[in-house]
Amino acid sequence: MIVSETLCSFLPALALLQEQAAQLNDSSSSLVDLILRASPIAKLVLLILLLFSIASWAIIFAKARATKLAQQQTEQFLQAFEQSARWADLRANSAGFISSPLNAIFLAAHGELEKQTRLNLDAVHRVMQSAAISETTKLEKSLGWLASTASASPFIGLFGTVIGIIIAFNGLSQAATASIQAVAPGIAEALVATAAGIAAAVPAVLAYNHYLNRIKVLAAEMDSFTLRLLNFIEREAAAPVEAPLQRRGI
Numbered sequence: 632m633i634v635s636e637t638l639c640s641f642l643p644a645l646a647l648l649q650e651q652a653a654q655l656n657d658s659s660s661s662l663v664d665l666i667l668r669a670s671p672i673a674k675l676v677l678l679i680l681l682l683f684s685i686a687s688w689a690i691i692f693a694k695a696r697a698t699k700l701a702q703q704q705t706e707q708f709l710q711a712f713e714q715s716a717r718w719a720d721l722r723a724n725s726a727g728f729i730s731s732p733l734n735a736i737f738l739a740a741h742g743e744l745e746k747q748t749r750l751n752l753d754a755v756h757r758v759m760q761s762a763a764i765s766e767t768t769k770l771e772k773s774l775g776w777l778a779s780t781a782s783a784s785p786f787i788g789l790f791g792t793v794i795g796i797i798i799a800f801n802g803l804s805q806a807a808t809a810s811i812q813a814v815a816p817g818i819a820e821a822l823v824a825t826a827a828g829i830a831a832a833v834p835a836v837l838a839y840n841h842y843l844n845r846i847k848v849l850a851a852e853m854d855s856f857t858l859r860l861l862n863f864i865e866r867e868a869a870a871p872v873e874a875p876l877q878r879r880g881i
Contacts, residue, residue, distance in 0.1 A: 687835045688834065
């Protein structure tokens with residue numbers, strides 16, 4: 632008895648869910664029909680926005696992986712740096728962190744030290760700064776496309792909106808009597824173009840700001856590591872005879 636009463640109480644809710652699902656299917660099919668019946672210019676606008684959106688999402692996923700890996704290996708590299716007492720230890724401990732920008736800075740400093748016959752910290756500093764700039768540029772690669780998508784997509788959608796309104800007024804002028812049926816297709820095209828422009832722009836601008844902030848944090852860590860590595864080199868040069876830099880005549 633209780634089970635039957637419970638089933639009876641759920642029947643109206645089930646019927647309501649079925650009705651809402653049918654309405655959703657009808658609305659989605661009508662949206663597809665609307666796009667298929669759109670004017671060639673509106674279809675071109677939607678195609679351009681779709682290409683912008685696909686490229687933006689590809690960059691977003693690529694940057695998510697690259698920045699996450701760079702941050703993880705940077706933290707691990709700094710731990711290895713803190714645990715290294717000698718230059719040779721640091722070189723051995725940092726061998727596996729190829730995705731960290733700090734590793735590129737360290738390798739640049741190591742290469743410059745190998746070329747020097749007498750320690751020149753200014754030259755080492757310049758080489759490390761150059762490596763930091765290169766790594767920052769590498770991390771910022773393709774962010775310009777996200778910025779372009781964020782700024783251009785609303786205007787492309789706005790162009791489609793204007794075209795849709797023009798079509799709506801043209802249909803109104805050709806109709807025998809003013810009615811909603813005369814302007815509905817053009818207004819619908821205008822709204823679809825506006826929505827597509829916003830849908831392409833919003834993820835791009837959010838991702839651009841997010842990854843730009845991540846890169847700024849990594850750039851700050853690169854600047855800090857450059858100064859700390861210079862101090863490490865100075866301590867290594869002033870260490871007893873066992874230090875590797877003593878062979879350069881310091």
